[in-house]
Amino acid sequence: MYICSFISIILAMCSYNSTVRTEVQKVNQVINQHALKEQSNSGIVLMGSGLSYPDKIHSIHVHYRSTDKLKLNQVRKLFIEGVDRLLTLVNDDRELESYLISYPFSPTNVEYIIAFRNQDGSYVSSPDVAFVTNIGGIIHYDSRDPISGELYNIHQETFEEAKKILAKEERKND
Numbered sequence: 507m508y509i510c511s512f513i514s515i516i517l518a519m520c521s522y523n524s525t526v527r528t529e530v531q532k533v534n535q536v537i538n539q540h541a542l543k544e545q546s547n548s549g550i551v552l553m554g555s556g557l558s559y560p561d562k563i564h565s566i567h568v569h570y571r572s573t574d575k576l577k578l579n580q581v582r583k584l585f586i587e588g589v590d591r592l593l594t595l596v597n598d599d600r601e602l603e604s605y606l607i608s609y610p611f612s613p614t615n616v617e618y619i620i621a622f623r624n625q626d627g628s629y630v631s632s633p634d635v636a637f638v639t640n641i642g643g644i645i646h647y648d649s650r651d652p653i654s655g656e657l658y659n660i661h662q663e664t665f666e667e668a669k670k671i672l673a674k675e676e677r678k679n680d
Contacts, residue, residue, distance in 0.1 A: 529605035533557055536599060537568060540592045544570060547591075548584055550620060562607040566596065567617040574622060578647055578661055579675065581620070581635040586672050589618050589640060589665070613665035614643040629657065640665060 534555075541552035550570040558564040576584065596602060597610040608615065618640045622630045629636035631652040638647050643665045648657040663671070 529563060529602065530557070530559065532599065532602050532605070533563060533566060536592075536595045536602065537566065540568070540595055541570075543591055544588055548572070548588070549574065550584075550588070553621070563602075563605050564607045565615045565617055566592070566611075567619075568592065569619040569621070572620055572622050573625060575630050575634045576622065577633065578635055581622075581638050581647060582645075582668050583672055583675075585618070585620060585638050585640070585645065586665075586668055588620070589613055589616055592616060592618065612643070613640055617641055628655070632660075635660070 537552070537555045541555075544550050544552070550572045552568060553571045554567075554569040556567045558567070570588070572584075593611055593613070593616065596606070603609050606615075620638050622634065622636050622638075624630055629650040632649040634649065635647050636650040637657055638645065640646075645663055645665060645668050646659060647661040649660045650657050
């Protein structure tokens with residue numbers, strides 16, 4: 507009985523893997539392409555990914571890890587540039603366009619996370635940013651209390667506000 511159940515599970519898993527939908531495979535290719543660019547450009551490493559796909563692709567989720575210790579302005583630049591590169595890859599892929607809930611895909615369609623961790627796996631501590639995420643077009647920056655170890659929000663802004671701040675800083679540095 508146990509052997510039959512085990513074999514049934516294995517067969518189901520094998521048949522599922524062989525029938526992954528074309529659009530899911532395409533998104534995975536885009537995510538892998540993005541992960542290689544991010545690792546090459548900034549040294550961040552993809553830890554996980556996924557997508558929200560009830561009927562069409564509603565959102566793409568990527569979770570990166572960095573061992574850098576960065577302040578908010580540095581994280582903003584890294585983050586905005588990474589999200590923009592992902593959106594460019596998604597929106598430039600004409601095969602993917604028909605599978606997207608909306609075109610062009612925007613920051614509200616991307617859940618993008620970077621966790622900043624020490625070599626031992628713990629989050630970096632204040633005053634550095636420990637965790638940053640974009641959910642629904644709102645970027646949340648968190649730091650870690652060095653005593654309690656808990657994360658707390660230090661700043662949040664819309665994606666568009668962050669882009670404006672970044673553009674202003676870049677003009678100031680020119």
